[in-house]
Amino acid sequence: MDPILSVRDLVVEVDTGSAVHKVIDGVSLDLYPGKTLGVVGESGCGKSMTALATMGLLPDRFRVAGGSIQLAGEEMTTVKPSRLRQLRGNAISMIFQEPMTSLNPLLTVERQIAEVVELHQQKSRAEARDIALEMLRAVQIPSPEARLAAYPHELSGGMRQRVMIAIALACRPKVIIADEPTTALDVTVQAQIFRLLRDLQMDTETAIMLITHDLGAVAEMADEVAVFYAGRSIETGPVAQILDTPAHPYTRGLMSCTPRLKLGAQAREPDAGALGEIPGMVPPLGRFPKACRFAPRCALADARCTHDAPPKVALNDAHAALCWHAKEEAFA
Amino acid sequence: MTPAPATTAAPLTGTAADTGSQRDTPHGNLVDVQDLKVHFPLANGNVVRAVDGVTFKVARGASFGIVGESGSGKSTTAQALTRLVDPVSGSMSVGRHSLSGLTGEPLRLARKDIQMVFQDPFSSLNPRLRAGKAVREPLDLMGIGTREEREARVDELFRAVGLHPDAKRLFPHQFSGGQRQRLCIARAMVTEPQLVVCDEPVSALDVAIQAQILNLLKRLRQEKQLTYIFISHDLAVVQNICTHVAVMYLGQFVETGPVEEIFANAKHPYTWSLMAAALSPDDRDRGRERFTVTGEPPSPINPPKGCRFAGRCPFAQDRCRAEKPELRKMGKDHKVACHFAETLTPPLPELALAG
Amino acid sequence: MTQTAMEPTSAMSKPAKAASIPDEAAITPAHPATEFVRAFARNQSAILGLVLLALVFALTFLGPVIYPLNPYEMVDMPFAAPGGEYAPLGTDYIGRDILAGIISGGKATLAVGASSALISVVIGILIGSFAGYFGGFIDAALMKVTEFFQILPALLLAMLLVSIFGAKLLTIIIAIGIVSWPQTARLARAEFMRIRKLDYVNAARTAGAKNSYLIFAVILPAALPPLIVAAGLAVGSAILFEAGLSFLGLGDPNVMSWGLIIGQNRNYLLDAWWTVTLPGIAIFITVLGISLVGDGINDALNPKLRRR
Numbered sequence: 001m002d003p004i005l006s007v008r009d010l011v012v013e014v015d016t017g018s019a020v021h022k023v024i025d026g027v028s029l030d031l032y033p034g035k036t037l038g039v040v041g042e043s044g045c046g047k048s049m050t051a052l053a054t055m056g057l058l059p060d061r062f063r064v065a066g067g068s069i070q071l072a073g074e075e076m077t078t079v080k081p082s083r084l085r086q087l088r089g090n091a092i093s094m095i096f097q098e099p100m101t102s103l104n105p106l107l108t109v110e111r112q113i114a115e116v117v118e119l120h121q122q123k124s125r126a127e128a129r130d131i132a133l134e135m136l137r138a139v140q141i142p143s144p145e146a147r148l149a150a151y152p153h154e155l156s157g158g159m160r161q162r163v164m165i166a167i168a169l170a171c172r173p174k175v176i177i178a179d180e181p182t183t184a185l186d187v188t189v190q191a192q193i194f195r196l197l198r199d200l201q202m203d204t205e206t207a208i209m210l211i212t213h214d215l216g217a218v219a220e221m222a223d224e225v226a227v228f229y230a231g232r233s234i235e236t237g238p239v240a241q242i243l244d245t246p247a248h249p250y251t252r253g254l255m256s257c258t259p260r261l262k263l264g265a266q267a268r269e270p271d272a273g274a275l276g277e278i279p280g281m282v283p284p285l286g287r288f289p290k291a292c293r294f295a296p297r298c299a300l301a302d303a304r305c306t307h308d309a310p311p312k313v314a315l316n317d318a319h320a321a322l323c324w325h326a327k328e329e330a331f332a
Numbered sequence: 333m334t335p336a337p338a339t340t341a342a343p344l345t346g347t348a349a350d351t352g353s354q355r356d357t358p359h360g361n362l363v364d365v366q367d368l369k370v371h372f373p374l375a376n377g378n379v380v381r382a383v384d385g386v387t388f389k390v391a392r393g394a395s396f397g398i399v400g401e402s403g404s405g406k407s408t409t410a411q412a413l414t415r416l417v418d419p420v421s422g423s424m425s426v427g428r429h430s431l432s433g434l435t436g437e438p439l440r441l442a443r444k445d446i447q448m449v450f451q452d453p454f455s456s457l458n459p460r461l462r463a464g465k466a467v468r469e470p471l472d473l474m475g476i477g478t479r480e481e482r483e484a485r486v487d488e489l490f491r492a493v494g495l496h497p498d499a500k501r502l503f504p505h506q507f508s509g510g511q512r513q514r515l516c517i518a519r520a521m522v523t524e525p526q527l528v529v530c531d532e533p534v535s536a537l538d539v540a541i542q543a544q545i546l547n548l549l550k551r552l553r554q555e556k557q558l559t560y561i562f563i564s565h566d567l568a569v570v571q572n573i574c575t576h577v578a579v580m581y582l583g584q585f586v587e588t589g590p591v592e593e594i595f596a597n598a599k600h601p602y603t604w605s606l607m608a609a610a611l612s613p614d615d616r617d618r619g620r621e622r623f624t625v626t627g628e629p630p631s632p633i634n635p636p637k638g639c640r641f642a643g644r645c646p647f648a649q650d651r652c653r654a655e656k657p658e659l660r661k662m663g664k665d666h667k668v669a670c671h672f673a674e675t676l677t678p679p680l681p682e683l684a685l686a687g
Numbered sequence: 688m689t690q691t692a693m694e695p696t697s698a699m700s701k702p703a704k705a706a707s708i709p710d711e712a713a714i715t716p717a718h719p720a721t722e723f724v725r726a727f728a729r730n731q732s733a734i735l736g737l738v739l740l741a742l743v744f745a746l747t748f749l750g751p752v753i754y755p756l757n758p759y760e761m762v763d764m765p766f767a768a769p770g771g772e773y774a775p776l777g778t779d780y781i782g783r784d785i786l787a788g789i790i791s792g793g794k795a796t797l798a799v800g801a802s803s804a805l806i807s808v809v810i811g812i813l814i815g816s817f818a819g820y821f822g823g824f825i826d827a828a829l830m831k832v833t834e835f836f837q838i839l840p841a842l843l844l845a846m847l848l849v850s851i852f853g854a855k856l857l858t859i860i861i862a863i864g865i866v867s868w869p870q871t872a873r874l875a876r877a878e879f880m881r882i883r884k885l886d887y888v889n890a891a892r893t894a895g896a897k898n899s900y901l902i903f904a905v906i907l908p909a910a911l912p913p914l915i916v917a918a919g920l921a922v923g924s925a926i927l928f929e930a931g932l933s934f935l936g937l938g939d940p941n942v943m944s945w946g947l948i949i950g951q952n953r954n955y956l957l958d959a960w961w962t963v964t965l966p967g968i969a970i971f972i973t974v975l976g977i978s979l980v981g982d983g984i985n986d987a988l989n990p991k992l993r994r995r
Binding site for chain 1: 401538539541546550565571592594596605606607608611618625628
Binding site for chain 2: 885886887889890891892893894895896897900905908909
């Protein structure tokens with residue numbers, strides 16, 4: 001199957017006024033219909049910038065400096081602004097972290113959903129209203145007829161995120177980019193939203209790019225995973241392989257510092273002690289190490305790691321890591 | 333209140349009958365909260381019952397976790413304990429300080445023993461204060477030690493939290509989020525408090541930094557024999573750092589007990605729902621039917637009359653909606669507020685096996 | 688102003704964080720003060736305002752050295768036109784030199800502006816900070832007082848005060864100060880209400896801070912930037928106010944000021960335009976300069992406007 005969204009060697013630069021830095025440096029990703037790609041990493045690793053570049057929504061002073069982004073064969077990095085507006089919200093749409101600030105506080109729920117439909121699909125107001133109602137049903141908002149007239153501030157956080165999802169899905173997009181869609185929500189509501197996204201994806205064959213810092217969310221939602229570190233995708237592969245047999249020391253570090261809930265008999269076992277730690281912190285923009293960017297924090301780093309850029313090591317057809325030690329790690 | 337030896341009996345303001353054992357002995361309870369209520373009046377005459385009758389004790393050296401969703405009142409409980417908000421009724425004592433009636437200068441001096449770490453390390457440091465001054469400020473404000481002693485203490489705490497004392501001259505915006513939280517922890521420890529209230533101290537941090545801060549908090553508690561009250565929405569974090577846990581829903585505790593007991597043998601459907609919703613990177617069994625509850629917590633302005641969880645609880649019966657369940661003893665130190673705690677079977681396979 | 692530290696834009700999930708201890712990262716933003724000076728220097732109209740103010744100050748403080756003429760002395764015929772032999776900017780209704788009057792009147796005008804603005808800002812900050820910090824009953828009471836002063840017509844109240852206590856410079860300064868503080872008080876109150884809820888204020892409270900420390904050492908420094916701007920603008924409006932009082936004949940007749948020149952010559956506006964227009968231009972340039980600089984400070988302190 002061909003990917004619906006294909007990012008190749010993407011480079012995004014920021015001009016800080018005094019210098020130009022590469023925020024994203026050669027990232028490649030593939031999104032397949034009906035599948036979910038989990039993009040995981042810490043703040044400042046470039047995962048949100050990848051999403052914004054794909055949507056053509058890079059903020060001021062940021063620009064795509066290289067590589068390609070193809071949505072269903074159409075090159076997004078050179079597309080005309082008018083065509084980009086046609087695609088956004090229609091073929092590709094985005095769900096943001098904070099549903100309160102991403103919704104227009106002055107419009108009713110009906111208008112927010114119907115506006116997108118009227119804009120992209122030339123529907124009449126009545127037809128758009130029907131679609132809005134249908135979407136509210138699809139995202140399982142109770143008493144949807146009554147909610148059509150509600151304003152965002154009258155809804156709870158979970159309801160707002162459902163409305164965001166309804167807007168994102170209204171035009172049946174091929175790709176949805178969900179940037180930390182549940183981070184602002186409670187865990188019980190997060191579980192509801194994830195289940196909803198999965199059910200909707202099964203019906204519509206939508207491809208989802210799920211951007212998250214939470215490996216638990218990756219395990220729950222993703223089919224494929226890309227782990228980002230300091231502007232690079234340092235490990236990619238199927239979810240089970242990434243989480244069960246991580247090959248990059250950074251991925252291993254992330255796994256070891258995530259606290260696990262231990263229930264039942266396990267909970268009575270003596271405390272395993274301290275969590276695993278990755279020493280130090282993500283290097284700031286403009287201070288990325290020259291060779292392997294993780295080397296200063298890596299227990300395995302040797303002379304090679306600090307002098308030569310790490311190769312992309314394929315562990316099998318699907319699983320690859322950007323690390324000199326990937327093979328030994330994977331089979332350790 | 334004049335300084336007195338730590339072993340002096342705490343002034344008891346509680347009305348509860350069973351307060352006889354709560355003397356402030358070295359191995360007794362440091363924190364004693366009885367029927368705490370914090371209500372916020374709204375402009376339209378309604379009242380938000382943020383904390384609505386909470387009772388608990390925390391032993392010296394324990395780490396007491398309060399876990400719940402947004403709007404459960406867990407952060408308000410923390411703010412009441414540090415007297416950032418004023419309770420409408422109930423009593424709180426920490427060590428020899430009876431906090432509930434305390435005002436003015438005695439309250440200010442009592443703060444030496446009760447310090448707080450806030451959630452957002454970006455907003456909880458004054459942007460105009462250099463790091464060294466920020467950590468030293470509590471000593472300055474409470475007039476503790478000479479100038480040299482204060483500086484030496486600040487240096488010692490910088491090292492204890494893993495920062496170089498040279499960083500004292502920097503401003504907060506020159507630190508990363510994790511480093512800022514280390515500063516906040518140093519600042520909270522500088523007066524040698526007995527109780528540190530941590531209000532979601534790792535929620536704003538990335539997972540790698542979160543692990544560093546959790547390990548730091550754990551180590552400091554052991555080294556300094558501190559008592560924590562630890563507010564979090566994350567069960568795994570609470571299990572990692574706490575010795576006791578209370579699950580809070582709509583201003584009230586629904587289940588409390590030692591961490592091993594609660595996580596092995598939870599009895600309340602709300603606790604189950606939190607456990608079932610927690611995501612683990614080790615979980616490969618995605619297709620399985622999870623136990624989920626519907627809806628979201630009702631408004632704390634008009635909480636339901638009976639059990640506050642009844643509206644979302646799949647096991648709810650008529651009695652739940654009519655009659656409010658009290659916290660009942662279910663075993664040693666394990667308390668549950670559910671009418672059917674004895675008869676319900678946990679819908680989580682791990683718990684069912686352990687039960 | 689912490690936002691300035693959070694380069695480069697809010698659209699990034701969390702921007703690259705500052706470096707570790709020993710040496711700072713390339714992207715570590717400049718200190719807020721440096722950033723402020725840079726932003727101010729980029730603003731052309733603010734620089735123009737600064738130049739205008741510099742001219743006014745040069746005229747007032749260097750003028751007497753270069754042009755040491757007694758402004759109270761008759762030097763020519765009354766209403767001598769500008770460009771005359773004895774008075775380059777003409778004379779007034781009793782033959783006094785207008786240029787000497789403007790040079791000598793600058794001091795009093797600027798003094799009235801600065802002193803009454805200071806009085807109004809101090810009263811405004813005290814009342815506004817207490818109202819905003821304590822809230823509740825104290826807030827309600829103080830705001831009632833503020834509203835009382837706001838609904839009285841300011842000019843009438845000032846005229847009343849000056850009429851009762853006499854047209855002396857000090858009385859005029861105090862009168863202007865007393866009628867113009869409510870705006871500052873409202874601004875200070877709003878800032879205090881916003882800032883007192885911030886985490887670091889709570890953190891200072893748990894660290895054992897007294898109310899006085901929280902108000903003056905923690906919240907006030909954070910609230911100052913907009914108040915400084917307001918104080919600058921208050922200087923401009925106090926100068927206008929003094930001119931207005933003088934125009935109505937309530938200026939101090941013993942102290943030369945721009946308003947006084949205008950007030951004494953106002954009947955002859957049609958016959959001798961320069962007697963009124965020239966000091967009027969001096970007032971205009973001063974107030975314009977103050978207001979341009981004030982706007983410049985405001986924009987430079989606002990990180991959202993800074994990038995334009």
